[in-house]
Amino acid sequence: MPSEKTRTAIIVGVLAVVVILVFGGLTLFILKIRAVAAQKQALEELKQDNPVEYYVLHTPAAANDDDLRNEMVGTWYLVGTKSRSTGIFITLISPQNYHKTFTLTNWAIATYDNNSNLLYSAGGRYTLQGDLYTESIEEATGQMTQYLGAHPRFRIRVVGDKYYQMGAGRNPSIEEMWQRADE
DSSP states (O other), rough: OHHHHHHHHHHHHHHHHHHHHHHHHHHHHHHHHHHHHHHHHHHHHHHOHHHHHHHHHSSOSSSSHHHHHEEEEEEEEEEEOOOOTTOOOEEOOOSEEEEEEEOEEEEEEEETTTTTTEEEEEEEEEEEEEEEEEEOOEEEEGGGGGTTTTOOOOHHHHHTTTEEESSEEEEEEOOOEEEEEOO
């Protein structure tokens, strides 16, 4: 039979382990809550600083290709883009000189100067697989003629009256936010 001293040592040891486990669990719980709060704050800041990255990378895609395709149909004008030189998302001011139109199978873009002169245009068919949108540049004018035959790929989202487009791949070269034109 263990001595009184041994029993006391066992009880103290068990209590110490329980206290360590409780405080360790509480510490992990607090750290988890802080991490979730920090992540939520970071996402809110991203939503303000770069809505394209936020919506494309951190919101769920459309339920299916047909729903997304139907949401895309219409005319859109460019309201924001990520600067290629600074990497900062820029909200554009009026007048909006960039217009993009989708049908269920085709796309077209037209860009004008401030005097309504056409600077360039492009268009063609597109494919959609999940949120992966691929354009076929089949027609073009102006500076877009250099891209004839190209098939640029983008990750996209439509959220309400906004269309978000981000170049597919590790280092997206294009990040754009489009506003649905009043119909």
